Amino acid sequence: MMLFSMQQDGSLAGRNRLRLVSFGFIMFFLAISTQLGYLTLWQQRPEKPVIEYSERVPRPDIVDRNGVVLATDVSVFSLYADPRKILDVDEAVELLTATVPGFDAKSLRQKLSQPNRAFVWLKREVSPAEREAIHNLGIPGVGFRAETKRVYPMGRLASHVLGYVDLDSKGIAGIEKFLDDQGALYTASLGEDNTRAMPAMLSIDIRVQHALADELAKGIAKFRAKAGGAIVLNVKSGEVLGLVSLPDFNPNQENKNFTFDQANRMTSGVFELGSVIKAVSFAMALDYGTANLESRFDARAPLVIGRAAIHDFQPTRRILTLPEVFTNSSNIGTARMVLAVDQERHQAFLRRVGLMDRLVTELPENAKPILPKRWGRLVQATVAFGHGFAVQPLQGAQVVAGLLNGGNMLPVTFLKRDVADAQAMGKRVVKPETSKTLRYLFRLNGLEGSARSANAKAPGYRIGGKTGTAEKVVNGRYDKSKNLTVFTGAFPMEDPQYVVMVLMDEPQATPETYGFSTSGWNAVPTAGYIIARIAPLLGIQPELTEDERKEIAKQQAKAAKEGKT
Numbered sequence: 001m002m003l004f005s006m007q008q009d010g011s012l013a014g015r016n017r018l019r020l021v022s023f024g025f026i027m028f029f030l031a032i033s034t035q036l037g038y039l040t041l042w043q044q045r046p047e048k049p050v051i052e053y054s055e056r057v058p059r060p061d062i063v064d065r066n067g068v069v070l071a072t073d074v075s076v077f078s079l080y081a082d083p084r085k086i087l088d089v090d091e092a093v094e095l096l097t098a099t100v101p102g103f104d105a106k107s108l109r110q111k112l113s114q115p116n117r118a119f120v121w122l123k124r125e126v127s128p129a130e131r132e133a134i135h136n137l138g139i140p141g142v143g144f145r146a147e148t149k150r151v152y153p154m155g156r157l158a159s160h161v162l163g164y165v166d167l168d169s170k171g172i173a174g175i176e177k178f179l180d181d182q183g184a185l186y187t188a189s190l191g192e193d194n195t196r197a198m199p200a201m202l203s204i205d206i207r208v209q210h211a212l213a214d215e216l217a218k219g220i221a222k223f224r225a226k227a228g229g230a231i232v233l234n235v236k237s238g239e240v241l242g243l244v245s246l247p248d249f250n251p252n253q254e255n256k257n258f259t260f261d262q263a264n265r266m267t268s269g270v271f272e273l274g275s276v277i278k279a280v281s282f283a284m285a286l287d288y289g290t291a292n293l294e295s296r297f298d299a300r301a302p303l304v305i306g307r308a309a310i311h312d313f314q315p316t317r318r319i320l321t322l323p324e325v326f327t328n329s330s331n332i333g334t335a336r337m338v339l340a341v342d343q344e345r346h347q348a349f350l351r352r353v354g355l356m357d358r359l360v361t362e363l364p365e366n367a368k369p370i371l372p373k374r375w376g377r378l379v380q381a382t383v384a385f386g387h388g389f390a391v392q393p394l395q396g397a398q399v400v401a402g403l404l405n406g407g408n409m410l411p412v413t414f415l416k417r418d419v420a421d422a423q424a425m426g427k428r429v430v431k432p433e434t435s436k437t438l439r440y441l442f443r444l445n446g447l448e449g450s451a452r453s454a455n456a457k458a459p460g461y462r463i464g465g466k467t468g469t470a471e472k473v474v475n476g477r478y479d480k481s482k483n484l485t486v487f488t489g490a491f492p493m494e495d496p497q498y499v500v501m502v503l504m505d506e507p508q509a510t511p512e513t514y515g516f517s518t519s520g521w522n523a524v525p526t527a528g529y530i531i532a533r534i535a536p537l538l539g540i541q542p543e544l545t546e547d548e549r550k551e552i553a554k555q556q557a558k559a560a561k562e563g564k565t
Helices: 002-041 089-099 105-112 128-137 174-181 184-188 206-222 274-288 322-327 331-339 343-352 377-383 393-404 419-424 432-448 452-457 519-537 546-564
Strands: 069-081 120-126 142-151 171-173 227-234 240-246 296-298 303-305 308-310 319-321 464-474 477-491 498-505
Touching (some): 069 128, 105 120, 120 128, 120 142, 227 393, 227 519, 274 322, 274 331, 274 343, 274 464, 296 331, 303 331, 303 377, 322 331, 343 377, 393 477, 432 452, 432 464, 452 519, 498 519
Antiparallel strands (some): 069 142, 227 240, 303 308
């Protein structure tokens, strides 16, 4: 009887345990079913999967305004190791150093002797031959990872605009860094498969860029300049069609330790651009109505202010009309003209045209202007012709474009954009009448003043401009033996389409320049050669005068005669 009772109790306990386990399984599957139903029926699905673009989406190609590829990604393999799986470190080191040139045995042994590490890079971007050779070694724990490498098909061309990336494809400078800072540009421009970003189209025209770089290099070599730069800017849209700073660099080279001399002078440097500031001074006086084309200014003697005296580089020692002040680039006349304007109004005009603030574009390399700390009568007079007032060269080109295009200052861009969009972003800085008068003065200087040689080098393109020569500051003092020369011009002057700026750092005199090293002898003719090359590319045809036709025929006859002899 007792035995029967114990068997009955055991059977009952077993059935209870079975029911408990069954209930547990039912509740588990019910919970899973409920969650699946919720996810299926109620939770909203994203239209596209979330992607970490920096890891899975390649960098977008960078192309010029015509679709020419300037930067792109190519597939490469990099060598890595899992030290935990290395069976014999010494053998692995011996095999790898014998197979791959450049491996350092000590460094390699140190990397492989880390049993707590699961991943170490051994070499980035191995060649196909190296990959095959290492693969055939069959070393456990050594493998390859597919990566992308940034390449620049044009080499040095437009390097300061494009910038470059590091080994991990992170933008370090130029447009490459801008693209990283604009992360939305990647994800917003992905294709349907979320694996490819649309190209970033620049305003740069690589044909113009090449002509600009080539002619500037020739000018630097001819006048033995330390460095130089050049810009081509669309007056109607604010687009930069070309920007060169020499010396430049090759973004394809592995070692990216570039020198200070290879920096982008046209945006990351500031200089006294006398030609630009003088144009602003004339625009201010004309726009305020304190001067007109009939105004006269006494340049018979230096202008004395306190203990200082302002001189002209080539004194005329006579009373000058306003156009003569412009074509003779008279410091005395320009200072007298500006001193007729109240200091506060003078500063307000400089602020209106943007010269008191840093110019910000897509390029992260941009410098802040160097402005006078204290304003007085002498400072106002010297600022009139650009002394003690330093800005980015690109900033100067932007200001001239705004003064000549009818008075509408446009934001500068390195990205392609429509003229209509640009005009909508414009800011009125001078009256249309003021702009028209400035165009007359620029063209007059191209015909009779210091910009004549630009027209001689590019006949038929109706070039106008303003020259500037400034003494460089060395160790806090102006050095009369070291000049910076600038020419800022535009063409065709009856309806300017493009502004061209040429800058030369410490050009030297040559027998051809009769011992002079001022802007009219080096920056101006270089700009003329540039315009002669780029104007046809931009669809602008020359309109030759009779005198220009005769001069060309004369030169052709002379060349033919020299060819025969």
